[in-house]
Amino acid sequence: MKFFIDTANLNQIREINDLGILDGVTTNPSLMAKEGIKGKEAVFQHYRTICETVNGDVSAEVISTDFEGIIREAQELAKIHPRIVVKVPMIKDGVKAIHWLTEHGIPTNCTLVFSAAQAILAAKAGARYVSPFIGRIDDINWDGLELIEQIAHIYTVQGFETQILAASIRSSLHIVKCAEAGADVCTCPYDTLIGLLKHPLTDIGLAKFLEDAKKWQ
Numbered sequence: 001m002k003f004f005i006d007t008a009n010l011n012q013i014r015e016i017n018d019l020g021i022l023d024g025v026t027t028n029p030s031l032m033a034k035e036g037i038k039g040k041e042a043v044f045q046h047y048r049t050i051c052e053t054v055n056g057d058v059s060a061e062v063i064s065t066d067f068e069g070i071i072r073e074a075q076e077l078a079k080i081h082p083r084i085v086v087k088v089p090m091i092k093d094g095v096k097a098i099h100w101l102t103e104h105g106i107p108t109n110c111t112l113v114f115s116a117a118q119a120i121l122a123a124k125a126g127a128r129y130v131s132p133f134i135g136r137i138d139d140i141n142w143d144g145l146e147l148i149e150q151i152a153h154i155y156t157v158q159g160f161e162t163q164i165l166a167a168s169i170r171s172s173l174h175i176v177k178c179a180e181a182g183a184d185v186c187t188c189p190y191d192t193l194i195g196l197l198k199h200p201l202t203d204i205g206l207a208k209f210l211e212d213a214k215k216w217q
């Protein structure tokens with residue numbers, strides 16, 4: 001399973017990238033707004049910097065909701081850097097745009113996916129990635145991980161090539177469960193990636209080893 005980081009924060013991206021475990025980045029309009037970036041030029045430069053930092057796919061989301069607008073925006077975004085993947089929402093014009101963009105060689109990430117039915121449509125349209133939002137499903141007391149399992153099963157049975165990009169991750173346990181369920185990619189907030197490191201027995205064990213090492217130094 002690939003690790004993407006779900007942030008537009010350059011310090012977080014650089015820190016995780018330095019660990020050598022990062023395969024890509026996802027952003028969305030809310031994450032960009034959080035960084036205080038304003039204006040098209042600044043936004044495009046920010047995407048360019050992320051692409052130059054990480055050797056992997058970088059999702060940049062369109063904000064148009066009509067077919068022509070999505071295509072126009074996607075073409076502009078794709079020109080920023082070859083690693084850009086255009087994030088398109090799961091709406092009717094979005095599905096049509098994903099199909100068009102795929103035919104024209106622009107890779108897409110179909111976002112805001114909450115059901116297996118939507119995931120089938122995204123794959124049929126030719127999206128490179130489908131993004132089921134598991135945390136937001138959990139938030140309404142449904143089971144986000146069950147959806148990952150269901151999509152993984154359908155894609156295997158049907159031979160779809162679209163990669164499952166588990167999104168809206170809330171915990172390190174989510175990441176482990178996504179790996180078990182067969183997600184191709186997990187896009188994780190910084191804290192959940194760092195959380196993978198942590199175990200109290202590691203801390204206790206290391207403290208004891210370092211203490212004992214003093215005896216023979």
Ligand code: E4P
Nearest residue numbers: 006026028135136167168169
């Ligand atoms: C990623 O592609 C999504 O935009 C993101 O994971 C959404 O996460 P949230 O539900 O925490 O906003």
